Amino acid sequence: MKVYEALAEAFVREGTTDVFGMMGDANMHWMAALADRGVRLYEVRHEGSGLGMADGWARGSGQPGVVTTTSGPGVSQLATSMLCASRARTPLVAFCGETPLGDEGATQYLDQRRFAAAIECEFLQVTRPENANETVRQAFYLARTTSRPVMISAPFDVQVAELDDDEEEYVPSTALIRTQRLLPDPAAVQDAAALVADAKRVVVIAGRGARRAGAGEEILALQQQTGALLATTLQAKNWLCDRTDFHVGLSGLFGDKASMELLQEADCVIAVGASLNHYTIESGYLYPEAKYIQIDTAPHLVMGNGRIADCYLQADAVTGLGELTRTLADRSVRLEGYHTDTVRRHLTARLAEPEEYVNEPGRLDPREAIRILDDELPGEMGLVLGSGHQTDFGTMLFQRSRDVLSNYGMFGAIGQAPLIALGQLIAHGSKPGFVVEGDASFLMHLPEFETAVRYQVPLLVVVMNDQGLGAEYHKARAKGLDPELATIPTPELGTVAQALGGAGATVRTPQQLRDALAEYVHTPRPTVIDVRITREVLSTPYRRIQYGEDV
Incomplete structure (x- = not known):
């Protein structure tokens, strides 16, 4: 078996079904081996575009996206799209061909390790046939566990070398990952419940993490118990808006004036899977009197106002919300908060169309x-x-x-x-x-x-x-x-x-x-x-x- 065949087989074992990119001398054998194994190849018109599509595929499927390029200029074309995927924390694996190992005089030579560092992706290199499988496994493991792009750089001479057919059966990265729910500290839950009990006007901000965790029912239960307004971050826009009368849309810069008037009255903000960056909380100006409770899987987060939350629960969204809601019930905490007819009418009015649109011939408002x-x-x-x-x-x-x-x-x-x-x-x-x-x-x-x-x-x-x-x-x-x-x-x-x-x-x-x-x-x-x-x-x-x- 050739190394490129082993590499292709490893990608298939990792669950790869779709690959985006452009064929060149340094990745064509690997792409052909993928096609032989039933993987769908999408030939694009620009390598950076292929990475953008792999980014979208990953966001849509919840699995690492895969892009491929040939050596040198094929790799350098990835720069902008790779940075975007990195900033979006997209799990992604880029299979990049490379000129023969050590041949710095090759026309398409590029120090791909240094380039990868500059465009904010992890770098792994297939340096010899024996580490081909381990390189693929490590790449997918890093993509899945750190939620970021990883580049596999595969020198062409190594790809076409022979690999011992007696290699052990490939073990995919998923076999190494054991996920379990992150339970919140009981003392922190009690602290959070005490903050809510002392509040009169609660706002729940749901972010991308809460949506990915499928915590909708838990958010609605907490909202009902606390009389809260429900707002979202940009990455969870319109989520649950058809499930409650007290949804204010986006929190922050993109929120409407009517909603902001209500949000500024909040004395307690509960953020779920939301980093509370400066856009979301207007650098702290949107919630000037509020105490903050934050539920997130990250060990800790600094908010967009440069502060840390008054109470931080490191937990998955479903478990953290469930424990907080249960503790509030044990304390017999139930707030009317914003859940009034006056607020309902206020929120309905915010959706009204302008009295008139700009009328310019040949152009729409x-x-x-x-x-x-x-x-x-x-x-x-x-x-x-x-x-x-x-x-x-x-x-x-x-x-x-x-x-x-x-x-x-x-x-x-x-x-x-x-x-x-x-x-x-x-x-x-x-x-x-x-x-x-x-x-x-x-x-x-x-x-x-x-x-x-x-x-x-x-x-x-x-x-x-x-x-x-x-x-x-x-x-x-x-x-x-x-x-x-x-x-x-x-x-x-x-x-x-x-x-x-x-x-x-x-x-x-x-x-x-x-x-x-x-x-x-x-x-x-x-x-x-x-x-x-x-x-x-x-x-x-x-x-x-x-x-x-x-x-």
């Missing part, structure tokens, strides 16, 4: 476009939100309960969301889903729409097109610079999508948008809807940051 999207696209369709100014509208205004993944803040890189969405859809069995992205972001990786067409992945790309770099346009205006320097004309992207083999439309009126969405819902296939939006509407977060205004 982005707020109206988002509301149409939310109304017309079924709730079972997952959503990925991109980056930039246009994303603020969707982040704030999408209200329907659906699976939402936000790439906001993950290294601040534009262009990643369509890649992540494509990988996520593949992980979900190519069920219909959509991504909302800006024009500059979408055009950055335009060739990958052809990848969606080639593999018939029914991704709907909604391009909020202001024909420019929206964030820079509005920042330049706020700073007294010439905003026109940030404008970039774009072609009819609906027509471009059709030329690449998919469906597409460019829309300039609300009815045209509804018609285009209806066509996609009726016949889901790779589609781009180019929504021409006005630049005259500034998002609420930008009003707050750039002008100190709130609406």
Whole structure:
């Protein structure tokens, strides 16, 4: 058996079913061996795009994603997407071919170890045939247990060497991982219960960790017992919003004014699987009088105001919430808190549409476009939100309960969301889903729409097109610079999508948008809807940051 065959077999034993990347001299034998073993290979148009798709696949499946590149330039193309995956704490394994061991004069030579360190991923090298299996096992073990990307660098001469067929049967990393629920310290639970008992207005903030743990029922039980408002972080947007009348949406920068007015009255905040970064708590200004209780699996966390929680429970979400709720019941603690008709009416009013939308011929108000999207696209369709100014509208205004993944803040890189969405859809069995992205972001990786067409992945790309770099346009205006320097004309992207083999439309009126969405819902296939939006509407977060205004 060749080493590359053993490496391929090890990946299969680790559960690899889908691999994204580009073939080159230094990874082609390994890819062929994977294909022989039934692994689906997705050939992309750029290595970094392949990593973005593997990132989305991992987020969608809950298992490590896999990307592959050839040596040297294939590896260096991974930089931005790898940093985004690292900041998102995505478990991922990159199989990277390498020039022959020690041949620093090779055309494609790159010190891949130093490069991996710079792009924030672990590095492992297959230095001899005998350590091939152990390298794969260690890579998947690290990806799974530390939730981060790992690079396997495989020199080509080692890959094509012979491996003794008497090697022991491969033991996958999953056999080495024993997971168990993390139980909270009973004394800390008592301290947390005492803080809640002394409170009058409790807010529960649910984060990505709580959602991944499936702690929805426990959160709702605690909310009911404490009369709490339920808010979420950006990574858990809209979670449980259809299960309670007292859901305020997002906590922090992307929250609406009506919700913030209520949240500022809180005297106790219970965070579950949420790091409470400075966005979520507005660096402490959002909850000025509150005591903090934090439930998380991490040993400890420092919040976005530079403080630690008043009571910290290191526990998994389900167990920690269950113990806190039980202890409150033992103490006969039950609060009315925010659960009043007055608060219910206040929360209903926050969802009202503006009295009027901006009427600019040939361009939609982005707020109206988002509301149409939310109304017309079924709730079972997952959503990925991109980056930039246009994303603020969707982040704030999408209200329907659906699976939402936000790439906001993950290294601040534009262009990643369509890649992540494509990988996520593949992980979900190519069920219909959509991504909302800006024009500059979408055009950055335009060739990958052809990848969606080639593999018939029914991704709907909604391009909020202001024909420019929206964030820079509005920042330049706020700073007294010439905003026109940030404008970039774009072609009819609906027509471009059709030329690449998919469906597409460019829309300039609300009815045209509804018609285009209806066509996609009726016949889901790779589609781009180019929504021409006005630049005259500034998002609420930008009003707050750039002008100190709130609406």
